Amino acid sequence: MVFQTFVLLSTVLDLLYICRALMELAWWVWDSFLRPMRNLKEYGPWAIVTGPTDGIGKESNRLARYHGLNLVLVGRNPSKLSLVSTEILKMNRSIEVRRIEVDLEGDINEGMEKIREGIEGLDIGIWINNAGTGYPYATFLHEADEELVARISE
Ligand SMILES: NC(=O)c1ccc[n+]([C@@H]2O[C@H](COP(=O)([O-])OP(=O)(O)OC[C@H]3O[C@@H](n4cnc5c(N)ncnc54)[C@H](OP(=O)(O)O)[C@@H]3O)[C@@H](O)[C@H]2O)c1
Known part of the structure; x- marks a missing residue:
């Protein structure tokens, strides 16, 4: 039993x-x-992305491709910005792309003013603060370059 x-x-x-x-x-x-994907357009027809010229930020083209969002690209390198926006426009002919050149490590008030002017009148629904920097490879904090740690923490 x-x-x-x-x-x-x-x-x-x-x-x-x-x-x-x-x-x-x-x-x-x-x-x-x-x-089903969330309809991101319901927040507004524009998205702004900082650091869209490399790494994860480059995937912002998905916002255009899958959601039909217009993009404001904020970056520090004019030629990379131009290249990325041309690529995005080539793949998504029905959207608009605006480029704003700002070095976020520079004068932040000046940078914000440029962004404010650049997005004036746009209905921005999504803001992706992606620009940033990281370690070039996985490492322990105590082994990392001090200058780089200071820049990341700023
Ligand atoms: N990759 C990861 O595993 C990971 C993990 C956790 C968090 N993150 C965070 O995710 C974000 C993106 O990472 P990622 O790996 O894609 O980095 P990434 O490949 O180095 O790309 C960084 C992007 O930010 C831009 N950027 C950097 N400093 C800038 C500045 N001062 N002004 C304007 N734009 C600037 C770069 O512009 P340029 O093209 O001109 O260099 C680039 O477009 C970072 O904030 C990072 O800390 C990443």
């Missing part, structure tokens, strides 16, 4: 465990592949 109860209990536990795993799998499939 004790043995039968033990087998029954462990079977129920196993089934519960399997159900949980199946539910997690179903949620992952829904979340990764099936869930």
